[in-house]
Amino acid sequence: MSEPRPPSSPHGPPETGPQGERLVYVMPEGVFGAVADDEIDLLELWNILWQGKWLVIASTVVFAVGSVVYALAQTQWYRAEVLLAPAEGRSSPAVGGQLGGLAALAGVSVGGGESAEAIATLRSRDFIRAFIEDFDLMPVLFAEQWDASRGNWLDTDPDTWPDIRDGVRFFRENVLSVSESRDSGLVTVSVEWVEPAVAASWAMTLIERLNERLRDRALQEAETNVSYLQSELAQTSVVTLQQTMGRLLESELQKVMLARGNEEFAFRVIDAAEVPKQPSRPRRSLVVIIGTMLGGMLGVFAVFVRHMVTRAKTPATA
Numbered sequence: 001m002s003e004p005r006p007p008s009s010p011h012g013p014p015e016t017g018p019q020g021e022r023l024v025y026v027m028p029e030g031v032f033g034a035v036a037d038d039e040i041d042l043l044e045l046w047n048i049l050w051q052g053k054w055l056v057i058a059s060t061v062v063f064a065v066g067s068v069v070y071a072l073a074q075t076q077w078y079r080a081e082v083l084l085a086p087a088e089g090r091s092s093p094a095v096g097g098q099l100g101g102l103a104a105l106a107g108v109s110v111g112g113g114e115s116a117e118a119i120a121t122l123r124s125r126d127f128i129r130a131f132i133e134d135f136d137l138m139p140v141l142f143a144e145q146w147d148a149s150r151g152n153w154l155d156t157d158p159d160t161w162p163d164i165r166d167g168v169r170f171f172r173e174n175v176l177s178v179s180e181s182r183d184s185g186l187v188t189v190s191v192e193w194v195e196p197a198v199a200a201s202w203a204m205t206l207i208e209r210l211n212e213r214l215r216d217r218a219l220q221e222a223e224t225n226v227s228y229l230q231s232e233l234a235q236t237s238v239v240t241l242q243q244t245m246g247r248l249l250e251s252e253l254q255k256v257m258l259a260r261g262n263e264e265f266a267f268r269v270i271d272a273a274e275v276p277k278q279p280s281r282p283r284r285s286l287v288v289i290i291g292t293m294l295g296g297m298l299g300v301f302a303v304f305v306r307h308m309v310t311r312a313k314t315p316a317t318a
Helices: 031-038 042-051 053-073 097-106 114-123 125-134 164-175 196-235 239-261 284-317
Strands: 078-086 176-180 187-193 267-271
Touching: 042 053, 042 284, 053 284, 078 196, 114 125, 114 176, 114 187, 114 196, 125 164, 125 196, 164 176, 164 187, 187 196, 196 239, 196 267
Parallel strands: none
Antiparallel strands: 078 187, 078 267, 176 187
């Protein structure tokens, strides 16, 4: 009789040893269990979180209370805004050809770029320095370092006292902001301060001083140009030059009239600053929401870290 043959495998004949023995491969016990353990088990995650729920709740509550205290302790800032439009009529009539060339040689301004000049002046250190010095704002800007009873700084070391450079930098970085819409050409000037009435007052005062400074500058330049053109006109006998200088002189006289009779020389106020009712920063509700969420996430993270540490120590103690 022939010996019974082993059943055939769908993957091919079974392997045999050198003497015809059948080779059987045995997988170590627990291999498939380890693979299964690596899979994410939502139920297990929920059980881990449920066991550490009090840690999550405690962390969330602590951060929520802390964020509320922090938000209430922060100083509220209020923003006052002024909407401006470039004033019309500042530029001289269009000048071309020989008239434009003669104006350039004579150093006479023929207009253009006034809005950019006004914005640059408003942002300039010189303009802000004059505003701070004229209204004696250094003790106001650095009130925490100022002793009102003695009328002096709290620190006894003069080297640590804030100077005008610190005041200008603080004002430019924290108080004043200027933005221009490229589409409409409108300019928004914003002033933020801890007192809403003061913020609105500073915003309007800055615009008034800006118009005044640019008006005085334009008036001085126009009067200088008028004097120059009048002297040149009296010395020349060429009819063409006399006519050209006459047009330039007329243009500069128009500038003088505009500067003297127009208070809103650089910008017209479209929407004046009002005393703000709501603070612009800090946004207390947002601070509380972010703080609470951060506390909850930190609590969940702590629960999983604790579970991993406990699980790592279990085989060692078994």
